[in-house]
Each structure stands twice: as C-alpha cells, then as structure tokens.
Amino acid sequence: NGWNGLIDEFALWNRTLNNTEIRDVYERGALRLDVSVRSCDDVFCSGETYTDIDDISPQTLSVANNTYFQLRVNHSRGNASFSPIGYNISVVYEYKPALSDVYYNVTSESFVFGVGQSGSIANLNDSDDVIRTVDEGEGGVANYTLFFETFGNDVEWTNWTESGDGGWDIGTNEENLGGDGSNLVAHIDNCDNLCYLTVTNAFDLQNHTHLELDVWRWIENTFDTGEYVRVEIYNGSWSILDSWDGDIDDDNTWHNEFFNLTGQNTSIPDFGLRFVGHMSLNNEDAEIDNVTLLTGYTNYSMDANYTIDSISTAFSTYTLSVEGRTDGEVFSVYADGVFVGNITSLTDQTFTQIVTSSVSDGQLNVTFVDNSRNKEATQNRLYLDRIQVQAQE
Secondary structure, three states, X not given: OOOOOOXXXXXXXXXXXXXXXXXXXXXXXXXXXXXXXXXXXXXXXXXXXXXXXXXXXXXXXXXXXXXXXXXXXXXEEOOOOOOOOOOOOOOOOOXXXXXXXXXXXXXXXXXXXXXOOEOOOOOEEEOOOOEEEEEEOOOOEOOOEEEEXXXXXXXXXXXXXXXEOOOEEXXXXXXXXXXXXXXXXXXXXXXXXXXXXXXXXXXXXOOOOOEEEEEEEEEOOOOOOOOEEEEEEEOOOEEEEXXXXXXXXOOOOOEEEEEEOOOOOOOOOXXXXXXXXXXXXXXXXXXXXXXXXXXXXXXXXXXXXXXXXXXXXXXXXXXXXXXXXXXXXXXEEEEOOEEEEEEEOOOOEEEEEEEEEEOOOOEEEEEEEEOOOOOOHHHOEEEEEXXXXXXXX
C-alpha cells in the first residue's frame, strides 16, 4: 500500500530493537501540547497570570494593550528521560498606534506671591498638535498683605492718629533693626498718662479669614514696674492683645511678635488697631516698627483647559519648585480637587506628582495652598516647570 502523509522523524537500525528500545524511541516525543499566554506591562511580567487557550492551531487572541507578550507551551511526554523541543511557533500580531505624550511647554514666567501683585499664568503650548486647543485659565490675585507700615517717611502721621499725652513721634531708632531698610520708627517716651497711636482708617475684614498681625517692638531696660507698651485691637470693643511690661520685657532688644487673629471677631467692617504707652520719664523709651496685617493663608490656582480627541483618561505629571521662602514652609498641592501631596519650601526643591484624571470636561486644575505664615511675601515665587499629559485610548 502507498503512504500519503508526513513523517516527523525517520531512523534506521541495522539490527532488531528490543521492546524497551522501541518504547523509548516512540515515547520520547510530546504526547500533548498545552499552550497559555499572558500580556504584561513590564519586561518581568510582574503580577501577571497565564491564560490557557485552545490547543488547536491557529488561534486568534485578544490581549490587553501592553508592551510585552509571553507564550508558554507545556509538553506532556511518556518518557521522562527525554525533553521535547518545540519548533516553528509563529505569532502574528496587530497593534493600534498609540498617541505620543503631550508636553505643555512652560515659559520662564512664574507665580509670584507678592504684596499687591497678581500671580502670572504660565504660557502653555502644545508641542506636537495632539491637543487641539489649549486655553489658559485666569490667575487670581495673591494679596497677602492688607496693611504695612515702616514709618519710613519722616513726616507727620499718615496712617495713624495720635491722642492722649502726645508722647508718640517718628524718630531714629535707639537700636538698629537688622535688615530694615529705614532707621525711622514710631517712638514713645515721657508719657505720665496714656498715649495712644491708632490706625486712622479701620479695616473691613468681612471678606478675610486666617488673619495675622506682625509687629516689631523694642523696650528700653529703664522701664519701671507698672510701665508698659500695649497692642490693642477693636472688634466691637477695645481689648488688650499683648502688653510688654517694665522689669519683664524691657531688655533693649528688638523682638518680632506674631498674633494669630483667627479666633478674634474679625468679621466686622471696622476692625481697629492701636498701641498704648505709659512711662514717666524721657529716658524710658519704646519703639514700634514694621506693623503688618497679613492674610496668612490663601488659595491660588492655575487652570489649564485642553481638549484631546477620543481620549478618556490622561496621566498628568507636573513638576513644581518653590524658592525664596523660609525653609520648612509648606504648600499643599491639589489636582482636580484631590490632595496629592505637599511641597516644602527649600531653594530649588522640586515636587513631582503623577495624577490620573478624567479629561471628559477637558480641564486640568492644579491648586497650590499656602499652609505657612507668609511673612516674606515679597520674596516668594512658585514655579510651574512643566505639565506632561500622557494620553491613552
């Protein structure tokens, strides 16, 4: 009879084989093949499991859209002394073209938190036209300082009203205040009765919260017991905020005093501030300088509006840096309203965060919240170095 088929192996012996030899030859091949596959997002396929497939060739598979694909073939054999070898395994694949990463190129502009300055929005440009539109958001005004007095002009009181015994004047400081641009201060001496120095125009604080008063004060060590300089506030009635007393606080040294006014009744249209002095001799001197009323906390946000065709999810990476602040002051960072971490102010320190956000509304919102007292507002800069949006279908 003729033979019509394929022969996998062919061997000739010039002798008769015994039963054991025949069994070894015919059982050393694979009796059964078991094929399974897995799709992986890393070269080691960490955490991925194999999926068994039908062992009839060919098979059409649909696997996850990952970079790596792994095929495993298990051979069942009758003779454990031999290891079958698989040949001619073909894998044919199709792939969908992935969108390239989208980079928002940010110019050298920065967010400036300064006295009376508004934060400048960074200019965003699409570098590869994957994003069709980029619309810059409107920046808010980071107006930290509500009132600032250095007494630097040698003129009669401009922002203040003097009353009582009239012991207050603008004069040269008794001791230099390091780092101060002017040596002129509010000076008081020889006030047998009470001498008042009151801010002329009261503050409307109804739309402000988290307030802080910052004052520098100096008391000469000649003060007697019962003599003092006080700072008082008006929030419906006058009350003492602090008193610097003779024989206790009179040390010939400048001190920077901070007062958190958050617990005070500041939700009034005529919040007042004044200094009150009492001392008996003209060689008993006290001085006040750099009076500052601060909004110590604020929110500032940058809105970048964009549209990506047929994309449901974007992985947004941005790098921030803050400098010019006292080391250790903290900004909180939010993306689309979700807290993602803090950045602590150190020179040239950067903060990188990856956020998964929906772009169905076409908007990415990043908010920076200042959690620290903004005493050095004029020097603080917050930089947005880059936003990278990696789009995935």
